[in-house]
Amino acid sequence: CSDKATVAQVADHIDYIRRLHGTVDHIGYGSDFDGAATYPDELKGVSMFPNLTAELLRRGYSDSDVIQIMGGNLIRVFEKVEIVSQRLKSDPKTAEPIEDIFRPGVMPYSSCRSSY
Numbered sequence: 001c002s003d004k005a006t007v008a009q010v011a012d013h014i015d016y017i018r019r020l021h022g023t024v025d026h027i028g029y030g031s032d033f034d035g036a037a038t039y040p041d042e043l044k045g046v047s048m049f050p051n052l053t054a055e056l057l058r059r060g061y062s063d064s065d066v067i068q069i070m071g072g073n074l075i076r077v078f079e080k081v082e083i084v085s086q087r088l089k090s091d092p093k094t095a096e097p098i099e100d101i102f103r104p105g106v107m108p109y110s111s112c113r114s115s116y
Contacts, residue, residue, distance in 0.1 A: 005040040011055045014069065024065045028073045 010029075017027050031046060033039075042051040049070065056066050068076075 003038075005038075007040055007042040007051045007055050010040060010043065010052060011059060014056065015059065024061070024068050025073060027069050028071070029069050030074070 014024075014027055014029070018024055021027075029049075029052065031043075033045060039045075042048055053066055053070060056069065057063075061069075
């Protein structure tokens with residue numbers, strides 16, 4: 001064990017999720033370069049993402065798998081979210097933001113409101 005994570009360890013996590021679900025359809029890799037205290041040495045910025053791509057390809061992931069993991073799955077999900085959003089906007093019963101539908105106190109630990 002070490003305080004320093006590696007690209008190989010990030011790929012190990014991706015391997016675990018793929019084994020658990022049997023597919024890469026639900027795996028997405030992103031970053032939070034404005035909030036994390038430390039990063040793997042070979043993944044300190046988006047310019048280093050090719051290091052993870054190379055590791056996944058080295059482990060036998062297909063080009064298609066890597067494309068899904070590195071953004072394809074996110075795009076697919078967001079396209080579906082947009083379709084649902086448009087459908088909900090067209091239904092007057094669901095047009096108001098959900099946080100305005102709940103009674104105060106039902107959503108604990110949240111001060112999020114669309115109107116005050």
